[in-house]
Amino acid sequence: MEGVDILPHERSKTQFDVDAMKIVWAGSRHAFEVSDRMARLVASDPAFQKDNRSRLGRKELFKNTLRKATYAWKRILELRLTEEEAGRLRFFVDEPAFTDLHWGMFVPAIKGQGTEEQQQKWLPLAYKMQIIGCYAQTELGHGSNVQGLETTATFDPDKDEFVIHSPTLTSSKWWPGGLGKVSTHAVVYARLITNGEEHGVHGFIVQLRSLDDHMPLPGITIGDIGMKFGNGAYNTMDNGVLTFDHVRIPRNQMLMRVLQVTSEGKCVQSNVPRQLIYGTMVFVRQTIVADASSALSRAVCIATRYSAVRRQFGSQDGVETQVIDYKTQQNRLFPLLASAYAFRFVGEWLKWLYTDVTQRLQANDFSTLPEAHACTAGLKSLTTTATADAIEECRKLCGGHGYLCASGLPELFAVYVPACTYEGDNVVLLLQVARFLMKTVSQLGSGKKPIGTTAYLGRVQDLMQCRCEVQTVGIIYSINAAEDWLKPSVMLEAFEARSARMCVARAQNLGKFANPEDGFAELSADLVEAAVAHCQLIVVSKFLDKLQQDIPGNGVKQQLQNLCYIYALNLLHKHLGDFLSTGCITPKQASLANDQLRSLYSQVRPNAIALVDAFNYTDHYLGSVLGRYDGNVYPKLYEEAWKDPLNDSVLPDGYNEYIRPLLKQQLHNSRL
C-alpha cells in the first residue's frame, strides 16, 4: 500500500464519530467553530508561512516575528475579531512573540493588581496596543525566590514619586519576554521602601522607552540576553536585561490593589491577601496547563500518523509491519495519546477553578486561594514535565526521521521545554504543593475537614492513627480479574489511597524533626514524590468526572473511557513501587492491571489515527512532513531535503578551499 493510501485505510477502521470527538476536544461546538475558522485563516495566508524558521539567523528571525505579530494585529482589527478569536489566531500563528507577554502577563497584572482607577487609565492604552508591556519580575540573581528580588522602589514624599533602582549587578532584570527590543512599558517587581522601612515586593508600572523614537528613557539600560536553546525556536522572542539608575515614576504607578502608599508614605493594607501580588502567575500557570495538551497532542499526532505510515521488518506474506502494530510502540505511544486527552480535561477543570476563585476574590472570599495556588502550581509542573518528556519520546518514536527539522519535533521540543522552568521551576512548584499537603494533613487532627481536591485526605483519617493495614482498603476485595480495573470507583480509590498514604507517611516523618523547616528541607525529595502522586490523582479524577458527563456521538465515550484507563493504568505501572509499598494493591492485582492495559491498547489501535484527527490540526499548524494529514511522507521528505541551502549548488562553498586540496594531497601521498 502506498503512503497516501495508508491513512485513508486507517480512517476507514474508525469505530467512533470523529466530528463529535472534535467538539469534545475543543470544549464546545462554539469553541470548535472558532478554532477551526482561525486555524484555516492562518493556514491560508502566506504571510504566516513558517517552514523556513530553522534556517533564519537571529536578526532575520526576530524581524520576521515582528512582521507576523503586527500583521496578525492588523488582521485582528480589520476582521473585528473577538478576544477569543484573536487568542486562537495568535495560537495558530505559532510563533513566540512579545504579544504573548503583553496580552498574557502585562494586561492580567494590571487587571489583577491595579485599582479601578489604574485599570481605567492603563488598560485602554494596552488594549489598543498604544503601549506595549512586559512582566519584569525575574532578576539575574533571583527567579524562584521572589522575596529575594533586589530592585528597590523607594518612596520620595517630597516629590510624590518612587525611585526605581538596581543596586547590584544581580538585581538586573533578566529574562522578561518582549523586554529586550519591543516593550515600551513593564510591570516591574521591586522591594517597596517607605520612610526607611521595607514592605516586601510589589508591582510598579514603569515606562521604559520613548513613545516617539523608542529610545530607552534616561536612567534605563536595556538589551536582549542572547541566543537560547534551539535554532529558530524561542529565539523569535526578545528576552531582555534591564537596569534602573534612580528612575522616577509617579506614586500612582505602583499597583495598589493589595497595599496603598499615601502621599506621606504611609502603607495601608487593603482586605485583599498579600499573595494576590502573585496572582498573575496563578493565571498564567492555569493557561500553561491548557497549553500542555496542545503541545502534547501536536507531537502525538505527528508520531501516530508516522507510526502508521512507517513499515519496518517483514511478515509472512511479505508485507512489512506498520511500526504502530508493535506492542512496544503502542506501549510508548498510546499512554502519550491518553495523556493529551487527560491534560485537556484537567485544563478545562482548572480554568473553571480559576474562574471560581476569581469570582470569590471579587466577593472578598479568599478561602479557596491556597487550593487554587496548589492546583495551578502542581498541575503546571506535572503537565509541562510530562509534555516535554513526551515530545522527546515522540521524536524517538519517529526513528531517524524524527531528528530532522522537517519532522517538526526538534523545534517543538526547543520551544516547549522552557515551560518546565518559566512561570516557576517545576520542582520549586511541587514543593509548594507539598507544603499545602503537609499543612492539610497536620490540620486533620484538629477536626478541620479538608475540601475540594484534598477532601480524600479527610476520608482516610484512620491513616493518621497508623491504622493503615492493607485490609482496610476496599480495592483489595474488588479486583480479582483484569476487567475489574475498569471500575471508576476502584481506580479512584487506588490513586487516593496511594496519595493519602504517601502524604501521611511524609507527615509522620516530618514530625520526627524538632524543627519542621529542617525536616522539610531534609525530606524534600520524598515530599516532591507525594506532591506528584496528589497531582496525578487530580488528573485521573477529573478524567473520570468527564466520563460521568453526557457525551454525545457514536462511540465517543467508549474511546474516552479507553484513554482514561490507559492514562491511569500506565501511571500505576510506572509508579508501581508507590502502590505496592503503601499496600494499596497486591502484586497479583498489579499484574492484572498490566493485562488490562495491553487489552486497551488493542482497542485503541484501530482508532488511533481518528483519535489524533480529532485534534483538528491543519498541516500548517503541525508543521511536520511526518505528520501530514495525507500520509504522503516519503515524496515530501525527499522534496524537502532539496530545499536546504546546502543543496543550492552541487559543489559546496569551501570545496576549492578545503576538500579539493585535501583530496589532491592524498592522491599525491598515495603516489609516493
Ligand SMILES: CC/C=C\C/C=C\C/C=C\C/C=C\C/C=C\CCCC(=O)SCCNC(=O)CCNC(=O)[C@H](O)C(C)(C)COP(=O)(O)OP(=O)(O)OC[C@H]1O[C@@H](n2cnc3c(N)ncnc32)[C@H](O)[C@@H]1OP(=O)(O)O
Ligand atoms: C487574549 C489572550 C491572548 C494571549 C495570551 C494568553 C495566555 C498566554 C499567557 C502567557 C504567556 C505564555 C507564555 C509566555 C512564556 C513565558 C512566560 C514566563 C513568564 C515568567 O516566567 S514570569 C516569572 C515567574 N516566576 C515565578 O514563577 C517564580 C516562582 N516563585 C514563586 O512563585 C514564589 O516565590 C514561591 C511560590 C516559590 C513562594 O516562595 P516563598 O516560600 O518565598 O513564599 P512567600 O513567603 O512569598 O509566600 C508564602 C505563602 O504564599 C503562598 N503563595 C505563594 N505563591 C502563591 C500564589 N501564586 N498564589 C497564592 N498563594 C501563594 C504560599 O503557599 C505560602 O502560603 P502559606 O499559607 O504561608 O503557607
Ligand SMILES: Cc1cc2nc3c(=O)[nH]c(=O)nc-3n(C[C@H](O)[C@H](O)[C@H](O)COP(=O)(O)OP(=O)(O)OC[C@H]3O[C@@H](n4cnc5c(N)ncnc54)[C@H](O)[C@@H]3O)c2cc1C
Ligand atoms: C524562556 C523563558 C522565559 C521567561 N520569561 C520571563 C518573563 O517574561 N518574566 C520574568 O519575570 N521571568 C521570566 N523567566 C524567568 C523564569 O520565571 C525563571 O527562570 C524561573 O522562575 C526559574 O527561576 P530561576 O531561573 O531563578 O531558577 P533557580 O531557582 O535558580 O533554579 C535553579 C535550580 O535550583 C533548584 N531550586 C531552586 N530553589 C530551590 C528550592 N527552594 N528547593 C529545591 N530546589 C531549588 C531548581 O529546581 C533548579 O533545579 C523566563 C524564563 C525562561 C527560561
